[in-house]
Amino acid sequence: MKPLNPPQRVLMGPGPSDVDPAVLRAMAAPTIGHLDPAFLDVMDQTKAMLRTLFGTSNDLTMPMSGTGSAGMETLMVNLIEPGDRVLVGVNGVFGTRMVELARRCRAEVVVAEKPWGQAFTVEDLAAAGGDRSFRALFLVHAETSTGVLQPLEGMRELCDRLGALLAIDCVTSLAGLPVELDRHGVDAAYSGTQKCLSAPPGLSPISLSDRAFAHVLGRSTPVQSWYLDLSLIHRYWDENTRAYHHTAPINTIYALHEACRLALDEGLEARWARHRRLGGALAAGLSDMGLNLPVAPDLRLPQLTVVEVPEGVDDKAVRGRLIRDYGLEIGGGLGAFAGKRWRIGLMGSACTERNVLFCLSALREVLA
Numbered sequence: 001m002k003p004l005n006p007p008q009r010v011l012m013g014p015g016p017s018d019v020d021p022a023v024l025r026a027m028a029a030p031t032i033g034h035l036d037p038a039f040l041d042v043m044d045q046t047k048a049m050l051r052t053l054f055g056t057s058n059d060l061t062m063p064m065s066g067t068g069s070a071g072m073e074t075l076m077v078n079l080i081e082p083g084d085r086v087l088v089g090v091n092g093v094f095g096t097r098m099v100e101l102a103r104r105c106r107a108e109v110v111v112a113e114k115p116w117g118q119a120f121t122v123e124d125l126a127a128a129g130g131d132r133s134f135r136a137l138f139l140v141h142a143e144t145s146t147g148v149l150q151p152l153e154g155m156r157e158l159c160d161r162l163g164a165l166l167a168i169d170c171v172t173s174l175a176g177l178p179v180e181l182d183r184h185g186v187d188a189a190y191s192g193t194q195k196c197l198s199a200p201p202g203l204s205p206i207s208l209s210d211r212a213f214a215h216v217l218g219r220s221t222p223v224q225s226w227y228l229d230l231s232l233i234h235r236y237w238d239e240n241t242r243a244y245h246h247t248a249p250i251n252t253i254y255a256l257h258e259a260c261r262l263a264l265d266e267g268l269e270a271r272w273a274r275h276r277r278l279g280g281a282l283a284a285g286l287s288d289m290g291l292n293l294p295v296a297p298d299l300r301l302p303q304l305t306v307v308e309v310p311e312g313v314d315d316k317a318v319r320g321r322l323i324r325d326y327g328l329e330i331g332g333g334l335g336a337f338a339g340k341r342w343r344i345g346l347m348g349s350a351c352t353e354r355n356v357l358f359c360l361s362a363l364r365e366v367l368a
Contacts, residue, residue, distance in 0.1 A: 007327065010327055010328045010329065010359075011345070012328060012329060012344055012350055012355060013343060013344070014144050014172070014304055014331040014345050015172070015192070015201075016200065016201050017194060017198050017345060017347035017349060018350040019199060019255075020199075020259065020348070020349040023199050023255045023258045023262070025258075026254045026258035027200070027252070027254055027255045028251075029251070031251055034244075034247050034250060035242065035244070039248075039253075040239070042257055043248075046062075046063065046253060046256055047061055049260035049263075049264055050062070050260060052264060052268070053175055053179070053205075053260060054170075054174070054181050054189060054191075055179055055180035055182055056181040056207050057182060058207045058208060058209055060206075060208040060213050060230065061205070061206070062205070062237040063205045063206070063253065063256055064190075064205075064206055065202075065227075065249050066202070066203070066204055067192055067201050067204060068169075068171040068191065068194075068204050069097070069204075070204045070228065071171070071190025071191060071205070072097065072098065072101060072190055072204075074190060074204070074206055074225075074228045075190055076098070076101040076104075077105060077224050077225045078208075078216045078230045079135065079136050079165060079167065079188060079215060079216070080107045080135060080136070081105075081135075081219055081220065082105070082106035082107070082221060083107070083108065084105075084107045084135035084136075085108040085132060085133070086102050086109055086164075087112060087129050087134045087137045087138070087164065088102060088111055088137075088138045089114070089120050089124075089138065090112065090114075091113070091115070091117075091118055091119065091120065091140070091143060091146065091148065091150075092116050092140065092143035092148065092335075093144070093334045093335045094145060094169055094171075095140050095143070098140070102138070105224065107135070110128060110129065110132070110134070111128070112125050112128035116145070116146050116337065117146050117147075117148060117294050119149065119150045119151060120139065122155065122157075125137065129158075129162050132162075133162060134164040135165065136167050136188075137158070137162065137164045137165070137167065139152075141168045141169060141173045141179070142169075142170060142171070142176075142177070142303075142304070144172045144304065145333075145334040145335060145343075147295050147300060147304045147305060148295055148299050149173070149299050149300070149301050150168075155185075156184060156185030159185070165188060165212050165215070166187050166188075167187060167189065168189045169189075170190070170191045171192040172192075172195050172301065172303065172347075173191075173303075174192075174195070174196060175263045175268075175271060175348065176195065176301075177275060177276075177301070177302060177303070178268075178272060181207060181209075187208065187212040188207070188212045189207050190206045191204065191205045192204055192205075195303070195347050195348070196271075196347045196348045197259040197260070197263060198262075198349040199255045199256050199258075202252045203249070203252055203253065205256075208230070213230070216231055217231055227246065233245045236248075275302045275346065275347075278302075278346055278351050278352070278356055279301070279303060279305060279346050279351075281353070281356050282305055282344065282346055282359065283300065283305050285356065285360040286305065286344075286360070289360070289363070289364060291308065291310065293306065293307060303351065304345050304347070305344045305345075306337075306344075307341065307342040307343075307344060308341060309333075309340055309342060313367070315332055315333070315339045318342075318367065322362055322363070325362075326358075326366075328359060328362050330342050330345075330359070330363075331343035331344070344359060
């Protein structure tokens, strides 16, 4: 059998994004033990950098072993006990997944729905909640299936009225636009490494407020997942305990450490501005080609632009030719948008002027 030799691509889909060469080099560093003092230093530094990226002082901020979906499940199984009532905002695929997971946790799930491509207002969610109390409100901050940014202003006040924790999915938003957990009063959040951080898939950074973690520690029932039980795994990431839980994915954490370092070295304001500027340039170029961008400009994610597939155009044929002839990957639609939307990502290392021009040129030629 020949040695592995995957092709070089330009990844401009909804994730994974292009991995920075420095991150790949970090992954190739020597593997050491998961309790080696040198690795414990890497863990502590990674936690500190993640706090800055999340905009929080939460002590419980760390990466879970698994992709962003593992982060979603971590929040669900730790925050929800059987019989808890939760409110979930559904305006795309990942809100739907939240509902599925909450039901598997045997929660009483109240669903607030908006058409795909729209965001929730506080009034929408208040109407869905009515005069009931809830354990938590779950929202998708950056809905990867629709390219919609969910505003968080006013959500903390709503949750206070509902008696709820505020939990968000920021898989696509972290390191690409402001998350600012503490400013928005977010109690629990999860993300992924393969989007705007430009690290390989495999880790899901999470952060829990003291209020949320106190609930985890005070549960009346055990967390249904041993592997994702934060009352256990936090003791490994806590510098005062370091109790073994499972063998950490050491080299993948090296990659996350380097990705966080690069993001902070660039500066968060500069990084957010880069995504806004180039996302706007991509959107303008697509519009100039006569393509319809169905998300309103004020709700459009700068790092993920959703495009309506033109009438009579074969979605799969276009994407297939882009990857075959140009080595360029863009994403197709999910769920109700399958075959009807393209999702073009400008995330992290892939968010460059060169890639904007390359994508517009290739797409123009394929559609000609």
